[in-house]
Each structure stands twice: as structure tokens, then as C-alpha cells.
Amino acid sequence: MQLYEYTAHELRSLLRSGEVSAAETARALLERIAGTDPQLNAYITVLGDAALEQAGEADRMLKAGDGGALCGVPVGIKDNICIRGVRTTCASRMLENFFPPYDANAIELLRAQGSVFLGKCNMDEFAMGSSTETSYFGTVRNPHDLSRVPGGSSGGSAAAVAAGSAVVAIGSDTGGSIRQPASLCGVVGMKPTYGMVSRYGLIAFASSLDQIGPLARSVRDCAMVLDAIVKGDSRDTTSIMDAQDGFEARLNIDMKGKRVGLPREYFAQGVDEEVRDAVLEAAKTFESMGAVCEECSLPLAEYALVAYYLVSSAEASSNLARYDGVRYGYRAHGAKDHEEMFVRSRSEGFGREVKRRIMLGAYVLSAGYYDAYYKKAQQVRTLIMRDYAALFNKYDFLLTPASPTTAWKEGARIDDPLRMYAADMCTVPVNIAGLPALVLPCGRGEGGLPIGMQIIGPARSDALVLGAGYAYEQAAGGGALRPVDVGGGQG
């Protein structure tokens, strides 16, 4: 087996026993990137020398018995998470030459572990998209079929993990941006409870919804990454200060007697039959482990998508007001006064989808429309949170599809925003309510394309959600997913 094919937990054993070094692991991954990225475009920036330097340090830590579980493990970082001195673009022309003067909290914590940063993963511009086609740096291709999208917005992170050009990756999830691409690329991805991972150093899209999380080729790897990056942080006022890690140690959870809800709205119109069937098959696997699965209802699910687009666009229009060409980021040249500089810098620096969201946000926040749109969306948000709370009185967790379809052809939806937005219908309600959710593969559809299922738990039940995923993974044949061949055919 090639070094790039190992999972993080397998690498941990190999690195600790001294069977392999962090340096040779990093070299193997960099070679894999060189071999696959011309097809995939999963990385915006590859950190060659810097990664090797970090790997050298990791080898010293390993020798000294220091370092965390991820010491020497190569990680891909979504390009909206700041690494000091490393270009961080958000896949936008606006930040094409932005070199952050500080590390994100998650980056500090990964550094402390001794993990190795391979590079910055491609994404939709400012994380606004469901297909990674809005990147200023070109589209990302799905390793399972290069003519198809990898999902988005963390499409680069998901494609890299699926292809073995990262062992694990860090993404961000505002409405499904970790989970939906994980599903389309056939990997495991998790959005933790809102507040579990500090947003300090994550470039803001919609602050009340944004959350950092892992993508990996096993549930155990996700738990390992979470163990590293979950920590209270006073620099993010929404951080859960008493957040507990120890997820890997708590992976073994007995499914016997667990009550599993299957909200029928998630299996309804708009969800492909092959997806529905695969998730219902997964429910049978849970039943075979002694869980009790039952149909239930989340009646407001269909309104969640609407509320999401209003709330997230409003927050985005406010968050993105900071890009004015003054302190950092793109500045248009030759403006005769500061006003013209603002307008031209923003108009030339942002892409079409970002502008569309800023405009929608400005509209719903403007006088006369605020109550009808923004406030209404926030009220619906309350109702959706109540719906979930009622369900979790009855069920330990919910099981749903992660995406209504498998990966679609590049270009098929890019000119139809509403069809693109519908791609997030399974993932968005979770962000609205701030819940933890894990996505993992549960079968293949037509053309061998991966299908993902989603396990949703109540707030702060991240360990249970991971444990349920782990139990399924073991029961369904167990063990790690291996990287797919990147050739254009089926993986």
C-alpha cells in the first residue's frame, strides 16, 4: 500500500512505531498532489517546502515522544481558514494576495499537535456555493468522475481526501459546505455543534451559521481531528467555553435500544429514489444492531432552506462590507476619490454569486423589508429549533440523506441559482438549529457515484453522532475508505 492511502489513525501507529517518518509521509502526499491536482484542482496553494519543514519538526516531536494524535499527519486546509504568512484567498480575486498576520484558532491547535499543512484547498468563492464552480481559481472536479462537480463549498477539501491528496482536511460548513461535498465525494465529514470549534481566523460568511469541521476517510479520523480542534476560545464570543473533547475515546457506543427518527420530509419530493433507498437500507443496518427506527416528521424542513438564504445572505452582506480596498485585499487602481475606490474595488474583486448574495442581503435588511424577510426568517428559525427539540425528546438521533442527488455534471446548475440552492436542502436545517451532524457513505448510485447519509443529533451530542457513525461503519463492512483512482472513469 502507498503511504498516501493510509488513514490518519493508521498513520499515527506507523509514525509512532517509527516504521515511517513524517518527512517521507509528507513527501508521499506532495507527490500525490502533484499527480492528481492537474485533474482535480483541489488546491489553490500547495505548501511544498513549508510542509517538509513542518514534517521535520514533527519527526523531532515524535522522537521526543511529544506531539498529539495528529503529529506528522498531513492535513489540507480550506482556503478560508487563516494560516499566518500563507496566502489565504477564500477563492476570491478580492483576497488573491492576502497573507494573514495571524493563525486561526484551529490552526494553532493543529500546530500544537505537530500536524503538517499540505496546502490551501479550493472552495466556492467566500464559501458561497454548492459545487465549487464559483472559485476564482477554477472549478474542482469530482475524483469519482472528472466530468462532475465535487459539491461545495468545501469541494477542494472533499476531493483531496477522496483522492488521497490529503489524509484529512479541514473545511467549514454554513449550510452544508462540509457535509454535502463529503457526500458527493464519498468521504466522511462532520459539522460539529455550533460553538464547538472556535471561528477565530475563519473568514466570516454567515457568523451565526459558520462552523469549522473535519473531512476524512473514516469516522475515527474525524474524531481525532475534532479532539484536536475542539477547545473553548474567548476570541470567539460564541465559543462553547466548557467544550469537551475525547471523541475518539468515546467512539464505541452500543446502538441497542437507540431510537432513530427518519423525518419523512427528507425522503420526499426532490430526493432521488436511489438516495432514498440507500439511506433506508442504512436504517436497516441500525436496526440489525438493535436500534429502533421510526418515521417521524420535521414539518418545517421545506421552509428551512428559505430561512437559510435570507439569514445567511443578510449576515454575508454585513460581513463582506469590510472589503473596501483600504486595509487589505484587492484595490482597484486609478480611483479619483475614496468612494469610487470602494465601489470599483468591490465590483472588480467579488464574483457574481457573492454579489448576488450581498444584494439579497442588503435588500432583506433594508428599511421596509426587514420585518417581512429578515425578522420573519429569524422567527422561522425559532420554529425549526423547536421542531428539532420536540423530535429529540423522542429520538436519540435522526437519519437522513446528506444530499438529494449524487454528483451532477459540471455546468448543469451554475446558471440556475434556485436549483443550486436546492442541493443544500438536506443539510441546511441543521445549521439553522446549530446541531451536530455527521455524513458518511452508505452506498453507490448510478455510475458508481457515492451516496451519503446524515446522522443528526441534539446540540452537544457530537460524541453520540460520531459513535453512531462509527457503529454503522463497522457494521457495514468496517474500516477505512481508500483513495479513488483519478482517471476520469468510475472510482
Next chain:
Amino acid sequence: MERKQVEELAKLAKLEFTPEELDRFAGDMGDILGFVDKLGELDTTGVPPAAHVSGAVNVLREDVPRPSMPREDVLMGAPERDESGFIIPRVI
């Protein structure tokens, strides 16, 4: 949505568009607003709006003085600067 309305909005958002882009946005925005009008079906009388999920209010910390980020770090990404600050086109 009317094209004129889109122009007004663009002004608020400090964005400018070509005439073709304006037409396209007017169409897109019309579609999107048609989609979001769906929320009107729900009765939300008396339901408190949720700004976020944690329930926390006014998270405060002790006002302890500490060093701020070094000036050179802050100026590192400036499109135009001198030794001590950002330079922008004239304001007055």
C-alpha cells in the same frame, strides 16, 4: 424586481453593474424573492426571532490591557501604505 430597484440596492451595497448585469440581476432577484415569499405561508405571530442558537447574551470579558497586534503585521496586507498607516485616495 425593477431594474431601478436593483440600481438603488447596488448603491447601498457599494457595487456597480453593467446594464446587462443589471438586467440579469433583476431577473435573478425576482426569482429568488419569489422563492423566499414562501415564508409568508407560515403564521409566526408571537414567535420570538432567533438571532443565533446558543442563547448567550452579551458575552463579556474582563477589560485587561494587553498588547495589540504589531503595527507592521496590521499593515502587511495594505494595498498602499507608508511607515505608519494606510494610504487612500483623497476624501475631501
